Amino acid sequence: MLTTSEIGLIKATVPILREHGVLLTKHFYQRMFDHNPELKHIFNMGNQKNGTQQTALALAVLAYAENIENPSVLLPVLQRIGDKHTSLQISADQYDIVGRHLLASISEVLGEAATEELITAWAKAYGQLADIMINLEKSIYLQKAAVPGAWSGWRKFVIDRKVKESDEISSFYLRPQDGLEVALHQPGQYLSIKVYIPSLDLYQPRQYSISSAPDQHYYRISVKKEAGNQNKEEGTVSNHLHNVLQEGDVLEVSTPAGDFVLNTDQSSPLVLLSGGVGQTPFVSIMDFLSAADQQRQVRWAHACRSENVHAFRDQIKAWDEEHDWFKHIVFYENAAQEDKNIRSGRLDVAEITEMVLIPEADYYLCGPKPFIEKTILDLAALGVDRKKLFFEEFGPQTIHTN
Structure with missing residues (x-):
């Protein structure tokens, strides 16, 4: 349990993390890979090169410091991280490696500002977070193992x-x-x-x-x-x-993972909004709903550059023709011709309010980060409750609706 003074020390680092968090996490990853190169087999080195992993970790450390007095508010985010970790077969002992390099990085980056009291406070804070994650991931591993046909490891x-x-x-x-x-x-x-x-x-x-x-x-x-x-x-x-x-x-x-899933216990309308290859989870959802021939109202607006890069377009069109509960529209940057299902330009929900503004609907978003961020803001401007928004960001999570 952190003492009041230790909580104060952690919160005092928040301004530093806001300004220099990515510098810290870049140092951390470089240090960890230098000392434990075997971990390169676990991490997406592309995300290391483009900086998204460092940014995601910096945001996570900042959020933890800001909520150090009540880390339970972060459980939805930690659940997603736990899903990802278990899909990568992360083990409890690897948290010791991460903790060692994180504390050393804090000391090396902050220099004289990293007092013994501060490092002790962060050591206890990290230990608290590691315990939360280890227990959470143990629970996820057990849940997965209980599913018929599941397996452990790779x-x-x-x-x-x-x-x-x-x-x-x-x-x-x-x-x-x-x-x-x-x-x-x-x-x-x-x-x-x-x-x-x-x-x-x-x-x-x-x-x-x-x-x-x-x-x-x-x-x-x-x-x-x-x-x-x-x-x-x-x-x-x-x-x-x-x-x-x-x-x-x-x-x-590894066994299927993730919480960006269709709630099959509900019958509320669905609005699916996707960009590029972000359509893939929605193809799975529609494949499932079509086979069940349920009567749940579904609307799907998709955006991609052109017809040539639009996967599954014939299947989606067939679903539209087969089911009266399903309607779709697609936006191509420069459509060769337009009709009731094809428009030219970028997807803008404000232009299709008659399709996407449905009372009590759940909104699922998937695609590139800029697409998700803009669509979240546009839906909020139209009065959609953010609690009804669900999104999947490809790569490390850097978008937070709160």
């Missing part, structure tokens, strides 16, 4: 089919190499996969939304080929999947 899956969905997106149908059943995922969840990248001499994990309805025999992920190539950290895995791996090849997969 499991080998074979690429059964590889299908080109658009100029940028291909689907990979993954079946377990052992031929046994798999756990039924919740529509909206993701898989962590792990592949070896020879040019980096590293195993690299990535998370990809499952794009199919729950099935006991396979999963489908639909992956955008990112700019770059398999020899650079950014775009490494997506390019490796597109350019190198073929049907019959094997990769490692």
